[in-house]
Amino acid sequence: MKLNRRIVLCCFAAGVAANGAWAGDAAQGNAQAPHWEYAGHHGPAHWGEMHKDFETCGLGKHQSPIDIRTAEKKADLPELAFDYTASPLKIVNNGHTVQINIGDGGGVKIGDHAYKLAQFHFHTPSEERIKGKPADMVAHLVHKDEAGKLAVVAVLIKQGKENAALKAVFENMPVGAGPVHAVEGLNINVANLLPAKRGYYHFEGSLTTPPCSEGVSWYVLSMPVEASAAQIKTFQKLYKHNARPVQPLNDRAVVERAG
């Protein structure tokens, strides 16, 4: 199936380019990028052996996601000062998730460190666990600073009432993997996706997809938001399970800001 393979490679490259984490290889049109999945021979247990550039998936000691079992409450952690603005809705099904690319939609200031929102995407169930339990879904809000350092804010999503902020996203999810699709006349403001309280768990980790690069700062909001059973099902029809298993904490500490 030559055609299918071409499509897979195209969309993998598109996915990493949009993520920005592996833009070097994508820009060079790396046709050798292996096809990874969430199960089987190309599943998470094999990512580290699939390609030299994926080695960190197997060897890294600060990998994400994690199960947050204990966290040290600290009073002096900075607040997450979000300043998101409305941005045109651009949505892509990249073969691993549904991702919304943000051109100019503000960002977050953490202490005196400013990050710009680049994209957000979904996993089901949530990759991160709290005391062993995943949420039904999670939205990963991926931010980048001027030097290219990533900070991901995870918004846990549990089944409940319809999520108005994500209505347009769920209604426009591309069914098959393909190029970025701009939804005419619709804007998204990620501020509306945030929960009322902004307390978080913080730790240092990695991308949860190959190449699993480390040096990513994680902020998992403690308060979940809700989405309806129908909305969650809309995503699960496309991706039944796209969560990497939890990784060892090793020498890391998790700290918590109440809120």
Ligand SMILES: [Zn+2]
């Ligand atoms: Zn993610």
